Amino acid sequence: MWPNERLINLFDIELPIIQAPMAGSAFSDMVVAVSEAGGLGSLACALLSVEQARRELETIRRKTSRPINANFFCHQQPRSDPTRETNWKRRLEAYYVQMGLDHNAAVPSANRAPFDEEMCDLVLEFQPEVVSFHFGLPDRNLLARVRRTGAKIISSATSVDEARWLEDQGCDAIVAQSYEAGGHRGMFLTQDVSTQVGTMALVPQVVDAVKVPVIAAGGIADARGIVAAFALGAAAVQIGTAYLHCPEAQISPIYRQALKDVKDNETAITNVFTGRPARGIVNRLMREVGPMTDVAPEFPLAAAALAPLRSESEMAGSADFTPLWSGQAPRLNRELPAAELTRQLAEETLEKLRFIETMASPDVLAQAAALATAGRPLSGWPPVASTGRVGRA
Ligand SMILES: Cc1cc2nc3c(=O)[nH]c(=O)nc-3n(C[C@H](O)[C@H](O)[C@H](O)COP(=O)(O)O)c2cc1C
Numbered sequence: 001m002w003p004n005e006r007l008i009n010l011f012d013i014e015l016p017i018i019q020a021p022m023a024g025s026a027f028s029d030m031v032v033a034v035s036e037a038g039g040l041g042s043l044a045c046a047l048l049s050v051e052q053a054r055r056e057l058e059t060i061r062r063k064t065s066r067p068i069n070a071n072f073f074c075h076q077q078p079r080s081d082p083t084r085e086t087n088w089k090r091r092l093e094a095y096y097v098q099m100g101l102d103h104n105a106a107v108p109s110a111n112r113a114p115f116d117e118e119m120c121d122l123v124l125e126f127q128p129e130v131v132s133f134h135f136g137l138p139d140r141n142l143l144a145r146v147r148r149t150g151a152k153i154i155s156s157a158t159s160v161d162e163a164r165w166l167e168d169q170g171c172d173a174i175v176a177q178s179y180e181a182g183g184h185r186g187m188f189l190t191q192d193v194s195t196q197v198g199t200m201a202l203v204p205q206v207v208d209a210v211k212v213p214v215i216a217a218g219g220i221a222d223a224r225g226i227v228a229a230f231a232l233g234a235a236a237v238q239i240g241t242a243y244l245h246c247p248e249a250q251i252s253p254i255y256r257q258a259l260k261d262v263k264d265n266e267t268a269i270t271n272v273f274t275g276r277p278a279r280g281i282v283n284r285l286m287r288e289v290g291p292m293t294d295v296a297p298e299f300p301l302a303a304a305a306l307a308p309l310r311s312e313s314e315m316a317g318s319a320d321f322t323p324l325w326s327g328q329a330p331r332l333n334r335e336l337p338a339a340e341l342t343r344q345l346a347e348e349t350l351e352k353l354r355f356i357e358t359m360a361s362p363d364v365l366a367q368a369a370a371l372a373t374a375g376r377p378l379s380g381w382p383p384v385a386s387t388g389r390v391g392r393a
Pocket of ligand 1: 020021022023025044045046071072133134156177180181182183184217218219220238239240241242325326327328329
């Protein structure tokens with residue numbers, strides 16, 4: 001039924017749609033809804049304590065027996081660099097003064113922890129069918145323990161080199177995360193954001209370079225994007241920003257409103273919030289301090305000094321210091337419950353694929369050629385109309 005069924009067969013799911021793991025925004029409700037609808041729901045654990053992750057996984061396992069994905073960051077925890085941290089606080093000092101906050105007060109430590117033994121024990125306990133990583137892969141011993149659970153292991157690649165590296169380490173599938181993608185970039189073999197690649201170029205080059213199935217991620221938010229991902233050789237899509245509009249997304253009213261208002265050219269890649277490049281809606285901090293800066297401490301330490309500014313400004317109804325992660329296709333979003341969104345995306349994709357198939361069938365091609373010769377072109381053909389829409393569904 002689908003042009004490429006490698007991923008749905010590998011994960012034993014019905015629809016080639018993965019709800020992207022979204023740390024801090026998507027929890028058990030979203031995961032259950034998407035997995036029950038036939039896609040793959042993903043629980044991002046990067047911002048959860050082990051206890052919180054356990055509660056979420058318990059809820060998920062109670063509510064669905066379908067496959068799920070548990071997702072972890074696997075960065076190297078940086079050594080504290082007091083000089084850099086002092087410089088960062090100095091860079092932010094004017095904001096502290098403006099808000100009447102004490103910039104000498106201790107700041108909460110940043111809380112994005114890499115995958116470790118304790119989280120690995122949780123994986124052993126709950127046995128998610130898919131375990132995904134961001135920023136490469138954890139060390140060999142942890143990875144071997146995960147593999148022994150029988151979980152399919154996937155990770156994000158932002159280049160062909162990263163995709164090959166992940167395949168060499170034994171990944172079962174690869175998320176090709178393009179420049180358009182919202183949230184943190186999974187890049188791990190380079191730190192150079194300027195050379196990151198867009199979906200149209202990244203996906204087919206990754207598909208050509210690896211043997212495992214490729215999942216396209218970045219700027220995909222409707223059936224046109226999913227059809228295009230298949231055309232580029234992907235076996236599935238991973239969609240993030242579009243799911244943030246669902247009622248299941250646990251985001252603040254300020255963030256929800258910003259996502260409704262944002263335009264295609266109002267996101268940027270920035271490292272000001274955490275120290276690592278991530279795509280979000282441009283706001284005051286990004287404009288005035290970034291979007292990229294050398295002053296921010298290494299990931300995830302930059303977040304600590306921002307925490308007081310963020311909570312103070314959010315209390316005043318402002319998103320000036322809040323990370324508003326979003327991909328580059330925010331205008332394509334619709335507000336639907338996650339299960340409905342998943343099913344609608346799948347149905348609309350199949351409809352467009354059927355339309356293309358019909359229009360490209362030998363009969364229709366012959367008919368179109370005959371009518372064109374007679375000066376009466378077949379209406380609705382070719383299937384890619386001048387609006388850029390595929391088909392007319
Ligand atoms: C709010 C948000 C949080 C994210 N958090 C994570 C995460 O915790 N782990 C991860 O692997 N990817 C994360 N991502 C990246 C997604 O996996 C995916 O690459 C991206 O959402 C795809 O682009 P799109 O948002 O345009 O659909 C996040 C994305 C967003 C928008």
